[in-house]
Amino acid sequence: MTAGLPPLGQKDTYKVGFAQAESNNPWRIAQTKSMQDEAAKLGYQLVYTDAQGSAAKQVSDVSSMIAQGVDVIFLSLREEKPLVPAIRAAKDADIPVVLFDRPVDPGLAKAGVDYLTFIGSDFAEAGRRLAAWLIKNAKGKTKIIELEGTTGSAPANDRKKGFADAVKAAGGFQIVASQSADFSRDKGRQVAKSLLQAHPDANVIYAHNDEMALGAIAHLEDAGRKPGKDVLVLSIDGGKEAVQAIVDGKINAIAECNPRFGPIAFQTLKNYAAGGKIQPWVKNIDKFYDSSNAAAEVAGTY
The missing domain is CATH 3.40.50.2300 (Response regulator)
Incomplete structure (x- = not known):
């Protein structure tokens, strides 16, 4: 006791x-x-x-x-x-x-x-695991847009830090923009749209959860870009719809949050x-x- x-x-x-x-x-x-x-x-x-x-x-x-x-x-x-x-x-x-x-x-x-x-879960470790995947599989895609979770929440803070520290240590990667989309699919789509318009050369999206990643994919497809190919998509959670998106080639990697x-x-x-x-x-x-x-x-x- x-x-x-x-x-x-x-x-x-x-x-x-x-x-x-x-x-x-x-x-x-x-x-x-x-x-x-x-x-x-x-x-x-x-x-x-x-x-x-x-x-x-x-x-x-x-x-x-x-x-x-x-x-x-x-x-x-x-x-x-x-x-x-x-x-x-x-x-x-x-x-x-x-x-x-x-x-x-x-x-x-x-x-x-x-x-x-x-x-x-170990939120920082999720960020590190996705960074490790990216470092190994980037194939020249190094300009990252980050869709953050709810501002001030432990998952958002730790997922941000774990990922950022790992890509910084690796060198050669740049997080060109990072903004909260509040773990929401619709906000994920809206924020991805505005950040990609401001940074059209970005070729990686790191989303703090599946909902935001799926929202970002919806925008990419609307804009005529191929998620998972033109723009790598990384996510956290591991829900069925998002894991199916890996099978479909639209998300590249997901760190589960069980x-x-x-x-x-x-x-x-x-x-x-x-x-x-x-x-x-x-x-x-x-x-x-x-x-x-x-x-x-x-x-x-x-």
């Missing part, structure tokens, strides 16, 4: 809270399904809420779970600052909290003190209840897709 955190006894079944941030894209839907499927498989009661993109609603959702006396809360964080008091309120109510997707600034709340652990949290989340719960030591960061295992494996893997994607 982690010192100072609420204990969790070993039981045959648990009442588990899952506070989802939103359900407006395939990644979130797949994450929720994974949690629901695993809870059903184990015979646990899942108290599920959807904050619909509202931090205020998510605070209210967590308060409701505390009032219902859940054994543990899995919190897919919408925003850091508004949710920290809710995390502390759960601790005060002797309910351990596990954070999903996005870590909290340790200056606001600490794993092993205020909450049990963070479960999620949404299937259910197995690892409930195993962490069991380990904690059994008195096991829980690391402050439980890393999700992420695949990597390119032309070598996309056709074989696409059927198993979300």
Whole structure:
């Protein structure tokens, strides 16, 4: 057990809270399904809420779970600052909290003190993996446009830094423009259009998620350019539509951000209840897709 955190006894079944941030894209839907499927498989009661993109609603959702006396809360964080008091309120109510997707600034709340652990991907590593692919396969394409995720979010910050540091170290590459498209397909299309008009010689698009990459592809095709050939396209997430786009030759490589949290989340719960030591960061295992494996893997994607 982690010192100072609420204990969790070993039981045959648990009442588990899952506070989802939103359900407006395939990644979130797949994450929720994974949690629901695993809870059903184990015979646990899942108290599920959807904050619909509202931090205020998510605070209210967590308060409701505390009032219902859940054994543990899995919190897919919408925003850091508004949710920290809710995390502390759960601790005060002797309910351990596990954070999903996005870590909290340790200056606001600490794993092993205020909450049990963070479960999620290594966002910087995703950027590094795509940079490594590009460095190996660029064939002279070196002028990069970057479509960033939501400004200030941990995934956007880390995916940006991991990629930028790697291409800078390699030398010969230039990120000619970088702008947030808010993880959105429509904004991805709009931002790609404006940045490519400003930098018509750009020949690589690095998108922080599939939705923005697919939006960029739509613009490239509208403009008569061939995504995956005239302009290399790199993405993160690994949803079915995007992996199929690799098969179709329109995306070149994707670093997965695995949404299937259910197995690892409930195993962490069991380990904690059994008195096991829980690391402050439980890393999700992420695949990597390119032309070598996309056709074989696409059927198993979300």
